[in-house]
Amino acid sequence: MNAIDELTESFSRLPGIGKKSAGRLVNFILKADSAYVKRFASQLNSLQEKIKPCSICGTWTESDPCPICTDTMRDRSVICVVEQPQDVATIESSHEFNGLFHVLGGIISPLDGIGPDQLNIASLLKRISDGSVTEIIIATNPTVEGDTTALYLQRMIAAAAGIKVTRLASGLPVGGDLEYADKLTLARSFRGRTSL
Template sequence: MYEGPVQDLIDELGRLPGIGPKSAQRIAFHMLTMDPTDLTRLQVALQRVKDEVKFCELCGNVAADVLCRICADLRRDPSVICVVEEPKDVAAVERTREFRGKYHVLGGAISPIDGVGPEQLRIAPLLKRLADDVVTEIIIATDPNMEGEATATYLIRLLRSFPGLAVTRLASGLPVGGDLEYADEITLGRAFSGRTNVG
């Protein structure tokens, strides 16, 4: 639709998750009018992410060194591991300030339609972490969608073979302020199965 570099920029922006064609176009034209110093800062930030950010050798979280800050923190409880799909999920759990254990990032979820099976996930490194008998609990915190549920089910079956290991799943249910009629079947079903005694 547009010529040369402008269309190339729109196309590249449109490949980012959550950015549709109109958003890509809007961002591209905003970038054309940006102050050159702001654009340079953006370029430098993108290049630094590519050059400097690594993934933790132990858990798979984003890191500036061999280990992420959580794995390197000796105050964290090494006996409890929270298994999540992506590094952004680590940040979400950390914001709650409720969890003081360690993490394991799978790098995605089982999705046969996208060609992602258990072999493409970081499941083997998780099993390796269980070999030293330090870990007493695995908390499965995959997304409450079809792919996350498939991944959780697979992990639960796999981890049953470890004697003395508690395998738990994050409770999920209805959001505060939500209406029952808008809840999907999985959320509503999990809300029923995870109900607690109040009387």
């Protein structure tokens, strides 16, 4: 296996990158400016050294605690619970949420051997134990595992009196067509309907 094949194989292991896309990336790098390639390689090489999970919420950060956890303008009474660190960036890009976050680091998935003990649930319960949190928004994906995790969290948090537990609404996307909606999405849309 030559250097091109090795790099193609490495790129193809990235999520969403198949063999053809990996080959295109390798060819792009071969044609690119040498300074760009060196900078890119240096950035990749130092990524895991520079970026770590926030000790409070678990999102990726260069400074610990992260800028979200240290922002005094954020609503500290609401915590949005997400599966992965990249979910924080997705929600932040909407500019609709001004509370804090908590990253579980996955979801409950017995088939994959992932139970509640493998997730950052204990640290969430510790965060809400001081009584300053009034609402937990569960923003796990609308999958069987995501729903199982949400139900488990709801039961664990229910023991903490005075904390409202909510779940992100799910259903038809904006611009979606009923004709192409799957049965589960349509069922969720009916259950989560709102008044006009």
